Amino acid sequence: MNQLLASIAAYAPGLREWLLLTSVIFSIGLYGLLTRRNAVGILLAVELMLNSAALNFVIFNRFCMPARIDGSVMAIFVIAVAAAEVVVGMAIFVALYRYRGTVDVNRMDTMKDPVTSFEGPVAFNKEVLDNINKQYKSHHDH
Amino acid sequence: MTTEIDIQHLGFALRHVWLVPAFPLVSFVLVGLFLRPLSQKLCGIVATLAVFSSWMAACGIACEYYTLCPPGGEHPVLVPWAFEWLRYQPGMTVNVGVIVDPISVLLMLVVTTVSTLVHLYSIGYMKGDTGFGRFFAYLNLFTFSMLGLVAAPNILQMYVFWELVGVSSFLLIGFYYQKPSAVAASKKAFIVTRFADLGFLVGVLTLGYFGYTLFGGAAPAITARTAAHCAMPLQPFDFLYLTSPEFLARFGALAAGSTGITLLTVAMVLVFMGAAGKSAMFPLHIWLPDAMEGPTPVSALIHAATMVVAGVYLVARMFPAFAVSGAALLVVAYVGAFTSLFAAVIGTTQDDIKRVLAFSTLSQLGYMMLALGVATMESPLGYTASMFHLFTHACFKALLFLGAGAVIHAVHSNEIWDMGGLRKKMPITHFTFLIATLAISGFWPLSGFFSKDEILAAALGNGHYGIFAVALFVAGLTAFYMFRIYLVTFWGEHRTDKASHAHEIPAVMWIPLAILAVLSVVAGYVPMAKFVSIGAEHAEHHGINFAIAIPATLAALLGTGTALLLYTGSGSRADAIARSLGGVYTLVKKKFYVDEVYLFVTHRLIFNLVSRPIAWFDRTVVDGGVNVSGWATRASGHLFSWMQTGQVQSYGSWYAAGAMLVLLVLWAALI
């Protein structure tokens, strides 16, 4: 029994395993950041990345300078910044949705060519609402 | 005998010399920024009181200075107050301060006196004008700049205030900016004086450069001599240093290339170019007659009594350097003499009262210049005479201009032929104008007699017989043209309705006239030689030298007689003479076509031969180059515009990929 436990404990995570874990989480967040079409989805991915960064602080603190607690303090700062970011981000998305009827970032390209891609809320919203209805229907039909 | 002076223990006025320019500056800011929208009356009162306070401070300085250094003794240069303004490097610092010596005290008194009276006069003259507050703000700015110029202890400060004076003159000439002629005149004045100041600047830089390189050798002796008189250590730009024999001896020995001319002469001629521009010496005189577009008080203050004498003051300030150069001093003398004659001749034919006075001013400035030009360090009578004439001229010329302003105010015209018969309508104006005319014509016992007398004596005494003859002739011409406008304006019949309905001016305007009239009478009795002198020897105040006084008076009488002959009764005799002179008369009447020559040179020659090729070069080559770079930027932007999808995520992809690339490179570099 103890033999088994010992062999299990041999796989105890060290600093590198912990860092690898956060790298994986960060990469997944990066993937989401680059591929998600919905702005809220992008924010979710950003949260993942922030989270893995905060975790890194604590990991380094725990393994590299266990006599201090700076990592925890920094993690608290990261959490606070994440909270602020989400608040502002969500407010922007809600306002954006109200104004343009969508939070699809593929449509947020007024920077590219303001004349052809943005004609004003009404015309735009009709199109978008039709799109939403169509999708809603198709989603519930199958 | 040397007066022992300790800079630490001076009287109140000398310890606070900065008050003199400070009052108008404060008033300028107050009036210009805060009081202007509030009340016209308040603006006028504050501005006038500020200048009056300056006058009192200047009086205090004069009293204390001449108590410290009694008249007749030696008059050292004091710099009782200064602060560090620019520090280029150790040993190369420019201070701002106030210099106190006889000529600066004299100029401070003249400037503040005339300025106070002109301010007072302007309260009446500008009454109801929409730009009332602006006018007084400008006047204050001018007074401040002029006092700063006068007080400058170094040539760089003088240059700065020189330009400030030019700016305020520009602003005041163009005061009626709705009038195209005023705008043109202000531009003309600005451009001409700027052109002259270019020479001045080069001169200043030359002096500064060599002053700095020669500083180590010359300065210790000067410092030892003057340390007790100066608030700050001696610097290369200081007049005390630039006019010291130690420096001039070294600088005068430097030749400019292989031309045979010394560098000192070159520098001094360049400096004189600036002085000639400001004092409107031929051929840079063309701006002054046009400057009469400004309000008449401005003409009285700036273009007769104060600013235009800045050139004379500059030459006087740098006089030892001119004297060492010699050749430069000759230039001063001949330019002055020629301008004096030239302007007097033109003055005899002009019909605009202010223009006649302007040419008269030119002529008198030429007088002052030639007086400086004939002086030497050994017999400095001309120097004293020049300052003396500057002083008396300020009084009677300001009086003349203010009187002319009163007449113009009454008749609403500048043409003397629109006036006539005003002596009964405006008795005070008439009387004061007569005094001024007599004074400028050089009749005993008025002030002009004495100062002119001294100039003639100086010219004769130093052996400049040609100049003496010219000066004598100009004295006669002066009497002629002055009596001409006096007679046409005040005697005879009313020629227009306006003239017949003219009224005497209000008290606020005639009180300055009266004060100036008194000054014009008594100014000649000031023993100027005791107060103002240069060099070790004091110029002898010789009293009335009949060998000079008699021909001068005769010349004046001759001029007066001619004027009486021609301009009393009907004007037919004058017309007849003018007709008989024919082309010569037209030549003079058109001011020798100097303006036209200038126009030809600038418009035809310079414009076609220089400006157009340069413009072509600018538009095709320079602009083309810029356009090419712009086109290249746009084209390259177009090339990469496919990267700009407008979508955050593609930007994010580029960013992340790039960041990783950088990381890899850094890593590779580290390993």
Place this chain on the structure above:
Amino acid sequence: MTYLTLAATQGAFKTVTVSERTAQAFADGSWILALVYILAAVGALGALVTVVGLVLIYAERKIAAHFQCRLGPMRVGWHGILQTVADAIKLLLKEDVIPERADKAMHLLAPFLSMMATVMILGVLPYSPILQIVDLNIGVLYVTAISGFGVMGILLGGWSSNNKWSMVGAMRAGAQIISYEISATLALLVVVLFSGSMSLAEIVQSQDAGWWVWRAHGVGLVAFIIFVIAVTAEINRTPFDIPEGESELAAGFHTEYSGLRFSFFFLAEFINMFVVSAMAITLFLGGWMPFHIGTGGAFNGAMDLIPPVLWFFGKTSAVVFLIMWFRWTFPRLRVDQLMYLEWKVLLPIGFVNLFAAAVVVLYNLYPFPIIVP
């Protein structure tokens, strides 16, 4: 002589939690004992949930009835005492209907989240000095944090039902809970300030010299009142039952739930009532501490004879009764009144109170000693 010192002098008192016993057993290598402890803890929690649920539902009905001069359930068992059991059996046997267009996975997950949040809090409550499953050194923080899962359960349940009333009810509930959580936390912090600890066991022990509700010079009382109001809102009880206001929203976020899943939500609500009452007494009313007057004396001795567990459940029952009492005393608030009460009344008072508490603690303005671990 206080209870703690008495117990300490007699050597009979020692705070030992189940988790500590389990760890000790592991360390000793006695697997069986450790397993027994774990199973006992889990079983105890399950029993607690069941019993508390049954009792509270029965109490609610009876109390409601008696407030309204009715008898309430009388048929099943003595005075209807088995009525709740019968209801539970009925609910368990009912068909579990899931709306066709609901998001099934989320629909199934939601009640479990709600239940989980409740049960996880039950695990850290100190029922008596020797009866506590885990004593976390961040106990207060833990309780506040875990209640967030409850919100998620409600939001998920409302959203996944694909029903507009459910959705509106869920969003109202979410907004209400996270709003009032702020006030509740501010009130908690007052006690944390006074006791100098976030461990629930230590907070209880710090009230040895007097319960915080009166020992803290008024600020404790204000904090207690704020806390009770805020938690009443947090568990969606009348007068704050807007998320499930029957007259407007059918049944709010659990309209589309039936059978076992509905019973989970239902049970979670009642257990929540128990949990917040337990928290209130733990923080402000001395937890399992007996009621003492002064120091020593026969009265205190008599009080000490009552076991701590009884004190705990007795006090909790009192607060539960108080909350049930509210239901028949106050009318339901409108949404705007609800938000007004929180953001413009309770929150400012809470902040001022917290500040006052900080001043009191900082300058030692109260005559009793603080126990700083």
Place this chain on the structure above:
Amino acid sequence: MIGPAIYTVMFWVVAASTVLFALAVVNTRKLLRAAIALMAALSTTAGFYVMLDAQFLAGVQVLVYVGGIVVLIVFAIMLTRSGELLEDHPTPERRVVGAAISIMFLILSAAAVWVSPFAEYSTGKTPPNDALSIGKALLDPGPGGYVAPFEVISLLLLAAMIGGIVIARKTPPPNQPFTSGGDLPGETDVYTPLSQRDPKRGGPVS
């Protein structure tokens, strides 16, 4: 021996589930499910904090993330109706690019982690990582203290709160699509449906 074994097993199990949840966050087409997955991932991260002896941080993590941020995100999803529709799949090119970049990042960071010589210390005894010491560090004005960042973060949160309120106000006033809507004098307080808005100005049709 049992402690380390449990620790090890827990780590790998929780790590695996975290990665799974994270994958769900970025791949689920239903946004609300992604939010729930995020909640799960963040909760398991709280478990990591416990494993790293940072219990207080774990509490804060659950309190702020689950009780605050995820709730806020869910609200936003509900308000923007993002939860009701299936999100479009990203285009294949974007997927490829995103996957390539994130895998590149993973390889890069893993390589960096693997080759870097970290100075690991195990003093055996770690200082109390509880609320008391963290609070002391946060409010310590001396060297090594964090009082200035703490105050800055407080200000940031306040600014974010005010900014969020201002941005998310209900009615955009005429001519100003995104500003303070409604409460300023002269602005309309009536919510205008999208269909009735002036297309040019963003505000109500006048």
